[in-house]
Amino acid sequence: MTSAHVTFGEVAAERRISNIPLSHVSVELGHLYMDDFEAGRDALRRQFERVRPWAETVTQINEGRVRRPRISTCFLIDDYFTRFSTPSVVIGDLLAASEAAGLRIDYIARESGCAVADGVPLAELVHARLVPDPPPGTNGSRPPPHESGWLSNGERSPSGGVDEAMGQVAAWLPPRENAARHHSIFLDVEMWTDEGDRRIWSCPYLAAVWQLLRLGLLRDDGRPVAVPVPAPDPLPDDWDDLPAIIQMVPSAPPFAAYTTMSVLSSRFLPVEHAVRVILGQVSISAAVLEQTVRRGADENLEIPRDILKRIGYAIPGEI
Amino acid sequence: MPSPARSDAGGDGAGILIGEVHTGLLLNSASLRQDMLPAVLGLLPGERVRSFERPISHAVSPELLVGVDCDLSTASGTRVRGIGTLAVRAAITGGRVLQGSAWTRLMGGHAEHRLPWSHYLARPGVVETVGRRRNHPYHADLADGFLDRTNNRKAPGIDFGAICGQIMGEVQRSPYLDRRSPFKAARTTLRWVAEESPERRIGFILGDDGSRTTRITFDGQPISAVIELCEDLALHDWLLSTLLDVIDRGMPSDGPHETMMRRIRPAVDHLIHLWMPGARVVESLLPLWESLDTKPGFTRQWDTLVNRIRDQLALRTLTLLSASAEGVPGRNEQGIRS
Amino acid sequence: MLVIATSDKGGTGRSVTSCNVAYRRALQGSDVCYLDFDFGSPTSGAIFSIDPVSRGTEGGGLHSYLQGKIAEPQRIDVWRQTDRETLRSRPPGAGRLVLLPGDQGGGEFSMTKDILQRCTKLFVRLLEEFDLCVVDLSAGRSYAAELVLAATAQQELRGVPHRWLVFHRWTRQHVIAASGLVYGRRGLIEAGAERGHDSQVLADSIRFVRTAVVNPDSEELAGLRPTQVVWLLDCNKDLQELARQHQLGRTMVLATIPLDPVLQMREQLISDRDVWASQIANAATVAAFDQLARRIADDAAWDEL
Ligand SMILES: Nc1ncnc2c1ncn2[C@@H]1O[C@H](COP(=O)(O)OP(=O)(O)OP(=O)(O)O)[C@@H](O)[C@H]1O
Ligand SMILES: [Mg+2]
Numbered sequence A: 001m002t003s004a005h006v007t008f009g010e011v012a013a014e015r016r017i018s019n020i021p022l023s024h025v026s027v028e029l030g031h032l033y034m035d036d037f038e039a040g041r042d043a044l045r046r047q048f049e050r051v052r053p054w055a056e057t058v059t060q061i062n063e064g065r066v067r068r069p070r071i072s073t074c075f076l077i078d079d080y081f082t083r084f085s086t087p088s089v090v091i092g093d094l095l096a097a098s099e100a101a102g103l104r105i106d107y108i109a110r111e112s113g114c115a116v117a118d119g120v121p122l123a124e125l126v127h128a129r130l131v132p133d134p135p136p137g138t139n140g141s142r143p144p145p146h147e148s149g150w151l152s153n154g155e156r157s158p159s160g161g162v163d164e165a166m167g168q169v170a171a172w173l174p175p176r177e178n179a180a181r182h183h184s185i186f187l188d189v190e191m192w193t194d195e196g197d198r199r200i201w202s203c204p205y206l207a208a209v210w211q212l213l214r215l216g217l218l219r220d221d222g223r224p225v226a227v228p229v230p231a232p233d234p235l236p237d238d239w240d241d242l243p244a245i246i247q248m249v250p251s252a253p254p255f256a257a258y259t260t261m262s263v264l265s266s267r268f269l270p271v272e273h274a275v276r277v278i279l280g281q282v283s284i285s286a287a288v289l290e291q292t293v294r295r296g297a298d299e300n301l302e303i304p305r306d307i308l309k310r311i312g313y314a315i316p317g318e319i
Numbered sequence B: 001m002p003s004p005a006r007s008d009a010g011g012d013g014a015g016i017l018i019g020e021v022h023t024g025l026l027l028n029s030a031s032l033r034q035d036m037l038p039a040v041l042g043l044l045p046g047e048r049v050r051s052f053e054r055p056i057s058h059a060v061s062p063e064l065l066v067g068v069d070c071d072l073s074t075a076s077g078t079r080v081r082g083i084g085t086l087a088v089r090a091a092i093t094g095g096r097v098l099q100g101s102a103w104t105r106l107m108g109g110h111a112e113h114r115l116p117w118s119h120y121l122a123r124p125g126v127v128e129t130v131g132r133r134r135n136h137p138y139h140a141d142l143a144d145g146f147l148d149r150t151n152n153r154k155a156p157g158i159d160f161g162a163i164c165g166q167i168m169g170e171v172q173r174s175p176y177l178d179r180r181s182p183f184k185a186a187r188t189t190l191r192w193v194a195e196e197s198p199e200r201r202i203g204f205i206l207g208d209d210g211s212r213t214t215r216i217t218f219d220g221q222p223i224s225a226v227i228e229l230c231e232d233l234a235l236h237d238w239l240l241s242t243l244l245d246v247i248d249r250g251m252p253s254d255g256p257h258e259t260m261m262r263r264i265r266p267a268v269d270h271l272i273h274l275w276m277p278g279a280r281v282v283e284s285l286l287p288l289w290e291s292l293d294t295k296p297g298f299t300r301q302w303d304t305l306v307n308r309i310r311d312q313l314a315l316r317t318l319t320l321l322s323a324s325a326e327g328v329p330g331r332n333e334q335g336i337r338s
Numbered sequence C: 001m002l003v004i005a006t007s008d009k010g011g012t013g014r015s016v017t018s019c020n021v022a023y024r025r026a027l028q029g030s031d032v033c034y035l036d037f038d039f040g041s042p043t044s045g046a047i048f049s050i051d052p053v054s055r056g057t058e059g060g061g062l063h064s065y066l067q068g069k070i071a072e073p074q075r076i077d078v079w080r081q082t083d084r085e086t087l088r089s090r091p092p093g094a095g096r097l098v099l100l101p102g103d104q105g106g107g108e109f110s111m112t113k114d115i116l117q118r119c120t121k122l123f124v125r126l127l128e129e130f131d132l133c134v135v136d137l138s139a140g141r142s143y144a145a146e147l148v149l150a151a152t153a154q155q156e157l158r159g160v161p162h163r164w165l166v167f168h169r170w171t172r173q174h175v176i177a178a179s180g181l182v183y184g185r186r187g188l189i190e191a192g193a194e195r196g197h198d199s200q201v202l203a204d205s206i207r208f209v210r211t212a213v214v215n216p217d218s219e220e221l222a223g224l225r226p227t228q229v230v231w232l233l234d235c236n237k238d239l240q241e242l243a244r245q246h247q248l249g250r251t252m253v254l255a256t257i258p259l260d261p262v263l264q265m266r267e268q269l270i271s272d273r274d275v276w277a278s279q280i281a282n283a284a285t286v287a288a289f290d291q292l293a294r295r296i297a298d299d300a301a302w303d304e305l
Helices: A034-038 A041-063 A087-100 A122-128 A203-214 A266-279 A286-298 B034-041 B117-121 B136-147 B160-172 B223-250 B257-270 B283-294 B298-327 B332-337 C014-027 C062-066 C113-129 C143-152 C172-183 C188-194 C199-204 C219-223 C226-245 C261-265 C272-276 C283-296
Strands: A023-032 A071-077 A107-110 A150-152 A188-190 A192-195 A198-201 A245-247 A257-263 A311-314 B016-025 B050-052 B058-060 B064-071 B081-093 B097-108 B126-129 B188-196 B202-206 B211-218 C002-007 C032-037 C097-100 C132-137 C162-169 C206-213 C253-258
Touching: A023 A041, A023 A087, A034 A041, A041 A071, A041 A087, A041 A257, A041 A311, A071 A087, A122 A203, A150 A266, A188 A266, A203 A257, A203 A266, A266 A311, B016 B136, B016 B160, B016 B223, B016 C113, B034 B050, B034 B058, B034 B081, B064 B117, B081 B117, B081 B160, B097 B136, B097 B160, B097 B223, B136 B188, B136 B211, B160 B188, B160 C113, B188 B223, B202 B283, B211 B223, B223 B257, B223 B283, B223 B298, B257 B298, B283 B298, C002 C014, C002 C143, C002 C172, C014 C032, C014 C097, C014 C132, C014 C162, C014 C206, C014 C283, C032 C062, C032 C113, C032 C143, C062 C113, C113 C132, C113 C143, C132 C143, C143 C188, C162 C172, C172 C188, C172 C226, C188 C199, C199 C206, C253 C283, C272 C283
Parallel strands: A023 A071, A023 A257, A071 A107, A257 A311, B097 B126, B188 B211, C002 C132, C002 C162, C032 C097, C032 C132, C162 C206, C206 C253
Antiparallel strands: A107 A245, A150 A188, A192 A198, B016 B097, B016 B188, B050 B058, B058 B081, B064 B081, B081 B097, B081 B126, B202 B211
16 A cells, blocks of 8 residues: 655744844944933044954954954944934934944944834843743742842842731841852842833843844744844934834945854943843744754854853943 | 854753643633634744644644753652753644643753753753763653652652643633633643653553653654644543543433533533544654554544433434424424424 | 622631532532632631641642742542541532632731732632632631632633622621621722722622521421510511611522521531431521522522612
8 A cells, every 4th residue: 555645734833934144243332322422423433442452353353263254343322211313413423433433333223123123022022031040949830939020140038028917927038149159149130110101121121132133033923123224315313213223334244143242341241241141031932043053053153052152242441 | 252163962862851731621612713823822922823724723822931940850769950941832722622731851961060041041941950960760760750640759840730730821811712611621631751762652541630641752753743742642631531521420320301411512512523633643653642542542432432422412302302292293293204 | 600708797607608508519510619718717628527628738728829839729629538428429410529728827918919810810720620619708808808809800800700698697786797798888899899890790799698597487496485486576577677778688688598406516518418317407408508509500590680
């Protein structure tokens, strides 16, 4: 007896994950707040001048490792916490200052785009993927205790008080980092606050989404999100009319990369610690993770599955 | 910064797969329409609900992860700490039956101590044991410990039940359901272990209170195929248990027919057409299902029950016919002829 | 369906009656569970004669569950665990009868958002498996009552029928107190409306149960002096009038449970054997329990007045 080989598929049952182009490294040249902007063009240029040697070092290191490194640069503007000036003025000043300092900015992103990019609620998508770091003794019996809007790297101190009438009074205990060896560095990060109907995401939270975008790890139902678009000409007058990420240099290597490198002043250290506490608890879709690792292998590169290992910094003092 | 590839993958081979499937009735008056499934099972925004229409309506939620760090159950009582994640998902079959399914792969870990959490999230659905151990007896100890629900010397281990219960609860509380089911049914729980082996084996044990255990081997099939087999097994075991219960209660030898009908009706309307063993099982694992169907003979028992119900219903129709024939003079011949 | 048993005063017979009603309903073929929400004194295990949990369980009961210490509260199969041999093993055609006990040594606790959510989850969970969930609250305006009022107003439970039984003894004080609990300041209707209930719908889902009622015409009272009988009849008439004035007149009464000699001595389930074989309990008591068990689920008995 012979049997026919039958294939049958249903479209609604298939999960397809888009591939997106990847560079080797995404270098962040800086992060612009209103204060920095108001300090003027010269201040901006000086800042870029101080960043430049670090950016060049990244290129040198990578040239030693891979034959033709693809390195893209990017710059993030805060239009989320404070709104200032207009895109055309701010971006014009930025480009002039970086050019004067001998730096090329390939992509410019706005911070609001980390909350909602072109209609896709990125911050919420990432929030749904949080898998909290379980304190020792967690066996799934009950959902881990959580404080709405907060995420920590360990166990909080019990809040004290009495649960039941005539029950025992709880004694104070110190908080504890889950991965502590001997001593703890406990950190509790505020991810958001609600103001009426509006959820305000915190700066480290949006910065965590920013890292995920730069690593090309986010998808919406398998589709890429916050895809860079060529800079509109002329630039709009309203930030809301600007796409989440715009491409300034047509020939630039891809925005997203296997790894990221951020050149930041040391005052951002606590923010980046918080970013890592958040990112360490985001579960990346296994399919996307696999895709990146396979792509790397095709280029003969070993890409660590652990995303924290792909995120690097240069953190000089006040620059 | 990327570094050139190295070849070693680390770890200790495939490890063993352990999991649990809980099965119950969806809390809705009508069976859920196909187009509602994505809304009800969309538990992770940005991830698609997979749905199938053939041969029977079936949809699966995206997989969620749950973190654990606890002592695992071992048959010997040896302390083994496991850290990592379980995958869990919900599924709805025939718009009627809800399942919560959680699993993980137990593997020998890389370290003597706990690593940063990002390490574990990079291996979704894997629980790593802390400390290096020899391979084989150690796996058997974990598998036996996991399947044995009575041994109280051992650590309670990962609470798969709570995790399955959690995700099923989430579905049952969906705003798209009306929570008025046409009948009530107890849940069953299937605890399973799957080990990689060229030798084909399957065992199934029926316990009290709707608890079952099964132990199977697989040989190169993807993990997803193993999980689907276990879910299919759990689904049919639940159908059988529920129908048995309905009949036990609905057919006391001398009860009035109305009571019997009230009890049996929902089962006839909502369950009988759902029997489709192996419908979603990959071909290479089907022999396992088939051997289980030979002994203890799921399908045989199911057919017997269904026939019993049909006989009762036929009898009922006959009684009705003769009753109306007696009650309404002159309708006699018509009644018999039609 | 959820049936919530409450009373203003303690010792009304709320627990004993609702346990017996749960038992009767199971005998009638429904799957029934009984939740001990009397958090200050969780002793329903004793009524079901389940010795290990007679004062609550040590294995993680409703207190532990609602406070988030365990994933699911312990369930006890009454048919299997009861110490009374005559009740053990489920009769053919009967449904499941499951007790969810409180914690041993458990005390009252106030309601938080998390506790409310867990309570709602639990009700949804049980509605999947049981035709009837009987929730026995603490007496009076308690945290338990507040919790259940709030939970039944949640979106998840909106489509699910829930009915309230208010138990009271047949005395002046009890009639007035029961009325106060339902219609008074911070009573069920007012507090329920504040928590999102429609007060009319809520009011329509409340009925009263009179417990341990002495029937002046019954043969047990045949030995009374005529003056006593006249006095009893007068009192009864006055009470009827008082009840009517306080909105718990006849139409609002779902059942009247007669005084029973067995229950007067001991809190327990009354089996048919207790009536027919050993003849220690009255047939009228069992008939009243049985009828109440039927009326609980009988929409006609609850139709608007
Ligand atoms: N129909 C009855 N006839 C005689 N005694 C009864 C009757 N119903 C209940 N009792 C008795 O009344 C007493 C109080 O009953 P029960 O404990 O059920 O009341 P309760 O309202 O639940 O009290 P609490 O507020 O303390 O929980 C018990 O001793 C019980 O046996
Ligand atoms: Mg009581």
